[in-house]
Amino acid sequence: MKKNINRRRFLKGSLAAAAAASLPLGLVEVSWGKQDHRNFTFAYISDSHLTHIRGSEFVRNFDKGLKKAVMECNFMSIKPDFVVFGGDLAQLGKREEIDHGLEIMSRLRYPVKWVVGEHDFYLDMGEYWEKKVSPLYYSFDHKGVHFVVLNSILTYDEWINKWASPEERMQNMARLDNPNGSPFMVKKEQIEWLKKDLSRISKKTPVVVMSHSPLYKIFKPWNFWTEDAEEVQAILAPFEKVNVLHGHVHQILYNQIGNISFQAMMSTAWPWPYPVSYKQKPNEVPKLTVFMNRADPFKERDATGWSILNLEDGRVTNHLKLWENKDRILRYDEAKGHLVDTEYQEPSKRIPPQEHY
Amino acid sequence: MKNLILFITILALGCTCAAVADEFTKEDLKKWQAEYMAAVKEGEKLFHSSSLGKNKVSCDMCHPNGSNTHPETYPKFQKQIGKVVGLRDMINWCIQNPLEGDILKADDPRMIALEAYITHERRGTPLAPGKH
Numbered sequence: 001m002k003k004n005i006n007r008r009r010f011l012k013g014s015l016a017a018a019a020a021a022s023l024p025l026g027l028v029e030v031s032w033g034k035q036d037h038r039n040f041t042f043a044y045i046s047d048s049h050l051t052h053i054r055g056s057e058f059v060r061n062f063d064k065g066l067k068k069a070v071m072e073c074n075f076m077s078i079k080p081d082f083v084v085f086g087g088d089l090a091q092l093g094k095r096e097e098i099d100h101g102l103e104i105m106s107r108l109r110y111p112v113k114w115v116v117g118e119h120d121f122y123l124d125m126g127e128y129w130e131k132k133v134s135p136l137y138y139s140f141d142h143k144g145v146h147f148v149v150l151n152s153i154l155t156y157d158e159w160i161n162k163w164a165s166p167e168e169r170m171q172n173m174a175r176l177d178n179p180n181g182s183p184f185m186v187k188k189e190q191i192e193w194l195k196k197d198l199s200r201i202s203k204k205t206p207v208v209v210m211s212h213s214p215l216y217k218i219f220k221p222w223n224f225w226t227e228d229a230e231e232v233q234a235i236l237a238p239f240e241k242v243n244v245l246h247g248h249v250h251q252i253l254y255n256q257i258g259n260i261s262f263q264a265m266m267s268t269a270w271p272w273p274y275p276v277s278y279k280q281k282p283n284e285v286p287k288l289t290v291f292m293n294r295a296d297p298f299k300e301r302d303a304t305g306w307s308i309l310n311l312e313d314g315r316v317t318n319h320l321k322l323w324e325n326k327d328r329i330l331r332y333d334e335a336k337g338h339l340v341d342t343e344y345q346e347p348s349k350r351i352p353p354q355e356h357y
Numbered sequence: 358m359k360n361l362i363l364f365i366t367i368l369a370l371g372c373t374c375a376a377v378a379d380e381f382t383k384e385d386l387k388k389w390q391a392e393y394m395a396a397v398k399e400g401e402k403l404f405h406s407s408s409l410g411k412n413k414v415s416c417d418m419c420h421p422n423g424s425n426t427h428p429e430t431y432p433k434f435q436k437q438i439g440k441v442v443g444l445r446d447m448i449n450w451c452i453q454n455p456l457e458g459d460i461l462k463a464d465d466p467r468m469i470a471l472e473a474y475i476t477h478e479r480r481g482t483p484l485a486p487g488k489h
C-alpha cells in the first residue's frame with residue numbers, strides 16, 4: 001500500500017517534470033506557483049568507520065555495514081538525486097581506510113556529496129581527504145534548495161600542535177570519552193565564508209546545512225558538541241526553513257531551536273549510547289527526541305542504518321532505514337513547529353526498548 | 358539461668374572476635390581503596406585498548422565511559438542465551454564477537470579489572486538485578 005502511494009507520487013512528480021521541461025522557460029515558474037523549490041529525494045550514509053587491521057584486512061563487521069547501505073541505496077525504488085556521506089569514513093584517517101571507503105562507495109550509481117568527520121581528518125589535517133575525496137566545505141544549489149557543507153570538526157590550534165606525532169593526535173581525537181579531548185569548532189574563517197555564502201540567497205530559500213558534528217550542544221565529554229554552534233545558529237536564524245543534518249552521534253537524535261530543525265543520521269558501523277546513560281555527568285539531550293531502541297548485542301547490525309530523505313516544501317522528512325528494527329519516520333509538523341516521529345512522538349505510544357538508562 | 362550464661366558467653370565471644378578482626382585503621386582504608394582504584398585503572402586501560410581482541414577494536418568504541426553495560430542489572434535473563442547470566446558472560450560475549458578475541462576465565466585478573474572499571478563508572482546507580 002505504502003509502496004503504491006510512493007510510486008504514484010513519483011509518477012506524478014516525473015510527469016510534472018517532463019511537462020515542465022517541454023514548456024517555454026517563462027512559463028515554468030508560473031506552473032510551479034509561488035514555490036520556486038521542488039520536492040526531491042536524496043540518501044544519507046554516515047559514520048562507516050572502516051578499520052584497517054593489517055595488509056588488506058579490515059574489520060569485517062564495519063565493512064558489512066557500509067556495503068549493505070550502498071547496496072540498498074542502489075536498489076531504491078525512487079532514485080535519489082544524490083547521496084551524502086556524513087563523515088567518519090575511516091577509523092584512524094589512514095590512506096588505506098579512505099581508499100577502501102572510496103572503493104566501496106564507488107559502487108553507488110549516484111553522485112556523492114562528502115562531509116568530513118574527525119576520524120578522516122586528524123591524521124594529516126584533511127590533506128588526503130581534500131586531495132582524493134572532496135573539498136572540506138562548500139555549497140551548492142539543487143532544485144531551489146541551498147545546500148551548505150561545513151567542516152565542523154576543527155579545534156584549537158594548541159591542542160592540534162601538542163602531540164608528538166600525527167598518529168598520537170589521531171588516536172586522541174578518535175577516543176570519544178577522552179578526558180584530554182578538545183571540542184569541535186567551525187572557526188572564524190568558515191563562519192565568515194558562511195555569512196557571505198548565505199548573503200546571496202533569499203530568506204525564503206530553504207537551506208540544508210550538513211555538518212559532521214551537531215551544530216548545537218548536547219554533551220561536551222563525548223564531543224556531541226560544537227563550541228561555536230551559537231554563532232552558526234545566529235547566521236541561520238533569519239531563514240524561514242533551515243534543516244541541519246549531521247552525523248557523529250551514531251543514534252536517532254533530533255531537536256528544534258527557533259526555526260532550525262536538527263537531525264542526526266545513523267552510523268552504518270555501530271550505535272552509541274545516549275549521554276543520559278552515563279550517570280556521572282549532566283547532559284543536554286533534547287527532550288524532543290524519541291530514543292532509538294536499545295541495541296541487541298547479538299545482532300551486529302542492530303541500531304545501525306542509513307536514511308532516505310525527502311525534501312517536501314523545503315523541509316526534510318527522514319525515513320530511517322534501521323535494518324534490525326522497524327523503520328522510523330521523522331517529519332516536520334507545521335502546527336507544532338518542530339520535527340515529530342510519525343509513530344512514537346506521543347509519550348503513550350512509546351515502547352519499552354526506547355527507554356535508555 | 359542456663360540461658361543467661363549462654364548469652365554472656367556469646368557476648369564475650371563476640372567481643373574477642375571484634376577485638377581481633379575489626380580494628381582496621383584509616384590507613385588500612387586508604388590502602389584498600391588504592392588497591393581497588395588500581396584495579397579500576399587497569400580495567401580502564403584494557404577497556405580502551407585493542408589487546409583483548411584480534412581486530413584492533415576496543416570496548417570504549419561502543420561503550421564510552423563504560424555506558425550501556427548496565428552492571429547493576431546482573432545477574433539477568435539473557436533471551437539470546439536462554440538463561441540467567443552474569444556480567445562476565447556479556448563481557449566475554451563482546452570480547453568474542455565485536456573484538457573477535459578469546460574469552461577470559463572468571464578469575465582472570467583482566468576480567469576482575471574490567472568488572473571493576475565498568476562498575477566504577479556506574480557508581481551511585483541502585484542495584485536492579487534482572488532489569489531490562
Ligand SMILES: [Fe+2]
Nearest residue numbers: 047088248249
Ligand atoms: Fe562516527
Ligand SMILES: [Fe+2]
Nearest residue numbers: 088117118248
Ligand atoms: Fe565523528
